[in-house]
Amino acid sequence: MAVLVAGAPAWAHHSFVAAYDTRQPVELRGTINKVLLQNPHSWFYIDVKDADGKVEEWAFEAGTPSGMIRNGYKPGIIKSGAEVTIKGFRAKDASQKRGMLRELIMADGTVYGLFGPK
Template sequence: MKRRDLVFATASLPLAAPLAWGHHGWSSFDQDRPIYLEGTVARVRWQNPHAELLIDVPSGLKVPADLAKRALPGQSAPVDGPGLLARAAVPRRTDRQWELELAPLTRMEAWKVAEIKPGSAVSAVGFTFKEEKGAPVMRVEYLFVDGKVYGLRSSPA
């Protein structure tokens, strides 16, 4: 490596570090405890590395009685969807706003999910951080919007 390349690479680290630390990996999510959330979309970030929704969650949230019986779409990854829906529980924490991390835009397009707008009602089953520590963030496994359900782990089967 030439000296000028090394200088450039070293000088670039402070600029790249916030980007690298700002995004977390999926291993920090508790995939043994699916949670259910619903609410009204307050903010949308429709961009990569994945789309994000900030939702306002109503007080007294309960898992819908029919959740475990909802039909789920086939997808290319093996996912025990009925098992996840049957085990879904509301979070123990009582935050009124949650960030929902969706899939990358290419996968959202494969599912034909139209860009979700603020004010939309959504619900989701997914995973939050282990022991529900940290920010109120859910990695969405199944997204329910406008009477449709999308499996966001992979592409449609």
């Protein structure tokens, strides 16, 4: 019983359904401004122009560095200034400019499934 109780916080931490709405896919084109490869989850920050041309920063949560490498990512390959398209799911709180990353598509068409299978 103690193991189940002790495991609950870790399970809750990894419950992406609590933070992201898988019924609200998002696809954005923008420019990478920062990549943070860190545990437990990495982050990709992109600058996206809104309908009025104003730049907004979006943050996309990805997998662990080791999981991303298993999916074909090589550290340092995506640099600040790179033009990308990101596909994922929005945060449940639509006022937040963040999401869960599913695919990152480079300008040359290279696709990285950074948070699991494509």
